[in-house]
């Protein structure tokens with residue numbers, strides 16, 4: 114049994130790894146994206162399919178990523194190569210790490226724009242701009258922000274700097290402390306918001322929307338979106354969790370740890386949905402409103418709540434923090450690789466990569482104003498980046514990781530790393546990673562293709 118040391122550092126304990134990985138997982142995906150895609154896809158059946166994917170595809174693949182990262186003890190690109198060599202296979206498996214790092218950049222570019230909206234809302238809430246606001250005015254305020262490239266650019270830039278500063282500090286400093294404070298606070302605020310929406314009158318309608326089951330509402334499109342989102346929300350398929358796994362202590366068990374992270378991520382998404390939809394229905398808003406959903410509904414709720422100004426301010430601060438810890442993990446694979454490859458310090462690496470994602474982000478934010486005419490496959494740049502990363506890059510990345518750990522790695526290695534004592538549990542993981550997860554991903558791709566061509 115070997116245990117290399119990671120040159121970038123390691124988490125102090127299993128608990129710190131859980132906090133860091135949860136910090137990566139819980140982000141805009143839970144609070145902003147999940148409610149709006151559930152809304153666009155009719156809720157109910159979509160949510161159920163999403164939950165199924167978390168359990169049958171996300172959890173086993175997250176275990177696989179942690180396993181490879183901890184075995185390789187390097188950036189995803191180098192860990193994939195190292196572990197492939199250990200299994201007497203081609204070092205070209207590092208390609209999976211490459212594509213993942215690229216996906217991280219692309220995701221970052223639109224993620225940072227949305228995080229910028231959140232920062233703008235922190236300021237607006239602090240100024241009391243949403244006091245007693247109606248839903249129509251809230252919609253207009255959001256449109257005004259999107260139409261203002263200068264404001265978007267400022268907030269996007271602030272966010273990029275925040276993320277890069279923490280990345281410069283390295284694995285152990287800053288990040289650990291931030292997540293430890295942020296997670297409990299986020300939970301408390303979400304619960305308070307949930308309390309408000311429960312008493313706002315349309316809680317039943319909101320819950321019914323999220324959990325009713327009508328399979329006839331489900332299209333292959335929606336299934337693809339649910340699959341893509343299960344990867345996005347758990348930070349899978351691009352190396353974030355693999356990178357964080359490479360800093361995990363050898364003594365910690367992977368299975369229980371991963372289940373905890375997936376459960377926390379799922380709870381936050383469901384609570385966010387149950388906080389937002391009752392407000393949507395109480396104000397006769399459109400659940401299918403899209404990316405603006407959270408930015409229009411919540412200000413209305415806060416505007417009417419006692420203490421709503423301070424409370425809304427705090428809420429958006431916490432969404433910003435959640436986005437921030439996720440964005441850090443989007444860049445960590447690329448940063449770690451550059452440090453390993455060129456022997457550079459993290460500082461210069463972060464400045465270089467920061468500039469790159471900052472530029473990409475400008476392309477993404479132009480989608481709402483001066484670049485709104487640019488169309489890629491019928492989508493604006495922002496939607497295109499979101500679509501290709503979540504629905505193509507991440508599921509494909511996950512598929513390769515599943516095939517790699519299930520079929521290429523010797524069982525000796527996977528058994529050693531997972532250290533599962535109950536044989537039935539190892540068998541369950543092995544069957545899902547070899548058959549269920551790859552077949553599910555491949556089948557959904559194929560059905561979507563057939564439907565598009567047909």
Ligand code: PHE
Nearest residue numbers: 138140141142345346348353
């Ligand atoms: N999981 C994050 C969220 O839900 C997004 C993310 C995706 C972060 C991929 C890292 C890697 O917001």
Ligand code: NA
Nearest residue numbers: 138139142346
């Ligand atoms: Na998430």
